[in-house]
């Protein structure tokens with residue numbers, strides 16, 4: 046908020062205005078002396094001994110830059126400013142000029158954007174040379190030399206040329222120069238461009254002629270507009286009316302040509318010229334300055350921007366009416382500077398603001414000041430923030446917006462420091478109350494994660510890269526708060542049982558009976574000490590719940606990114622009242638910062654209670670005719686720092702690679718609940734068949750094959766759901782292995798439906814095609830999934846561009862599985878590789894999984910394998926010790942040890958066609974599961990995420 050101007054300030058403004066008037070009068074007098082009325086521009090300001098620059102100090106280093114122009118004492122400064130509009134030739138063209146000129150009618154001129162050169166004094170004064178952004182040691186002499194055209198070889202050149210002979214002038218401040226564009230983006234005019242502009246001889250000549258003399262020539266830089274100068278472009282008595290229009294996060298001014306307004310435009314650091322629309326546009330930070338300067342133009346009435354009231358907080362000396370017309374002459378030097386503070390590191394903040402002499406003087410009082418030559422901005426230690434803001438508040442022409450309150454609260458310790466100390470370490474948490482098996486298994490970075498969470502009182506977003514063990518950390522954090530249980534764990538439905546398994550694995554002190562996996566809408570949500578529920582079921586049963594949970598884990602918390610969804614609303618109901626909130630996601634935002642909002646809200650409800658405030662600061666909020674658009678991004682550096690300070694912990698694989706095993710295997714227990722009753726009945730029947738006495742060997746083998754096939758069918762819905770969840774979680778490249786054709790087909794179809802680019806290699810793929818497809822997957826970023834047959838693609842292929850392998854089906858030969866794993870785990874792989882085995886209870890997997898582990902163990906004991914699958918899970922814990930099941934297991938073991946079994950089973954798998962029985966293949970996934978959200982939504986990735994979240 047800016048303060049109202051004091052009487053003294055108003056006086057000073059008036060004084061300055063008078064001085065500007067006097068200088069102009071003096072300059073024009075000089076021109077008339079030198080050139081005679083109506084002559085072409087024979088004298089530029091630089092040549093005219095009587096011109097406005099004559100009084101400039103010859104030692105400019107003593108004074109501060111362009112401001113000099115307005116500080117000089119001019120003998121004519123006592124001229125009554127009110128007479129100026131009448132007296133100033135700027136506003137009067139001689140009759141002869143009028144006769145010569147054919148300025149296009151105002152309404153025909155698109156906007157005030159025509160590429161006219163500025164009056165020289167405006168050029169120099171109006172465009173704030175970026176001294177606010179210049180290192181203290183840069184001598185202003187240099188700038189002045191250019192500004193005045195002193196001894197510059199080109200300075201006199203323009204005075205001889207016909208300035209407008211070339212009708213293709215670029216606007217002086219047009220953003221054609223990339224340097225300037227960049228500078229404009231940072232809110233600053235690039236120094237070089239400004240200097241160049243100042244040094245351009247034609248500029249001053251043209252400007253003088255254009256505005257004051259009306260030399261006969263063509264209108265510059267507007268294709269198709271060839272008006273002769275001389276026609277009064279601004280009828281003396283009439284006022285030009287214009288409007289401000291919002292364009293994204295900037296605004297445009299729509300108005301006919303007005304040289305003085307252009308001078309104002311060019312004084313604004315964020316100016317950009319769009320040659321296509323021939324309009325100027327500006328960032329909102331310059332809105333106040335523009336409106337105020339425009340209000341001082343006698344012939345300009347600028348309607349304010351709708352909804353920009355917040356930007357017009359500063360009082361205008363001439364009243365606040367948006368349509369008010371003032372009689373004050375143009376005084377761009379008085380432009381109000383407005384900018385904001387921004388956090389740039391844990392210890393420092395930056396002032397992102399245009400030039401103000403007073404402000405620079407203030408900056409120089411700060412001990413910790415630093416000038417960044419790249420950004421041309423000043424920055425300071427946070428500990429000087431309060432002092433700087435307090436003093437800046439008293440500068441009349443400056444509005445330096447503070448850091449958001451959320452930021453100052455989050456960094457309160459740094460603000461209060463008297464000198465910079467190294468960041469204090471997160472204290473070591475006392476985990477003596479947590480199962481020692483779990484605590485001792487934590488890798489060092491995982492232990493640090495737990496410490497961080499406990500330092501944050503159990504409220505955080507753990508955003509570690511995928512596969513870094515967020516589950517074990519979350520269980521440990523939750524176990525630290527065990528006295529506050531019952532615990533609620535909300536997860537995607539495809540991993541409900543994996544979580545159950547993880548609790549059993551890591552918390553042996555917890556009786557398995559205390560773990561309640563909610564499978565249907567009829568189940569109780571509070572039956573266990575640990576209650577695991579899917580997002581979708583939560584929203585269905587949330588209303589029945591009377592009690593609240595104090596400790597809540599949300600896995601894949603980016604599922605909550607859309608506040609409008611039922612799953613998000615349901616989860617937020619619980620999160621609002623929970624004391625500990627542990628959010629887990631490897632990809633908290635996949636396309637834009639707005640997706641983080643609900644997660645931040647869940648962890649820190651007080652940070653941004655209103656989305657709009659968050660949207661304005663971090664989502665590049667734009668007001669469009671139909672409402673606000675928050676899909677952009679802004680101030681990401683600050684957001685990252687804020688999140689890391691108070692909300693989020695994120696480590697990338699590359700940060701902790703040395704602590705990771707080369708391969709991380711994971712058994713994913715897929716939901717048996719998704720199998721239909723018919724599927725389950727069919728499986729039970731086949732299992733029974735296998736153990737029925739008096740069966741011939743052949744009959745038994747046929748039963749085994751059938752069991753295997755039925756398992757494949759039954760797993761399809763779970764497999765597809767898991768793959769789609771992986772895609773939704775932002776997994777960019779992975780392999781899916783299966784060996785039943787029916788499974789490979791189902792996966793391929795699901796990917797096609799989702800328009801996910803993929804390759805497929807199976808037994809029917811020719812050698813040439815194998816290589817081609819392999820290359821396509823390796824080289825193309827768009828190819829996300831490789832669907833591979835376990836037996837046809839487990840060898841001879843390099844697919845190391847992926848770092849995750851999913852086994853949709855198990856295979857009885859662990860050697861084949863390991864070979865398949867090594868399609869990604871090979872030379873060229875720089876990451877730790879994730880291997881997910883999808884295991885479905887109540888199917889052949891019950892027997893295959895322990896069988897595989899058993900075989901691996903044997904191989905390991907023989908020194909033939911380094912792999913220990915059993916580390917992933919308690920094999921026996923998983924295996925039911927039912928005698929019937931033991932019988933089947935023995936049968937499996939015997940069958941697969943016999944020569945030829947592999948081949949028979951493979952042949953059976955290959956030829957298996959569920960045919961009419963396909964309707965038995967479990968609950969078909971409904972359209973919403975298979976089609977899900979539109980492809981675009983799923984696969985938009987937030988490209989900057991890693992740079993955004995990686996440590997500074």
Ligand SMILES: Nc1ncnc2c1ncn2[C@@H]1O[C@H](COP(=O)(O)OP(=O)(O)OP(=O)(O)O)[C@@H](O)[C@H]1O
Pocket residue numbers: 486487488491509510511512513514515516517630631709710711712917
């Ligand atoms: N300290 C550890 N000791 C043993 N195994 C571990 C450890 N940390 C992680 N793992 C194993 O690594 C695998 C990956 O862990 P987890 O699934 O928790 O990763 P994640 O970060 O949740 O990944 P995603 O984001 O893909 O879900 C699991 O099999 C897990 O058991």
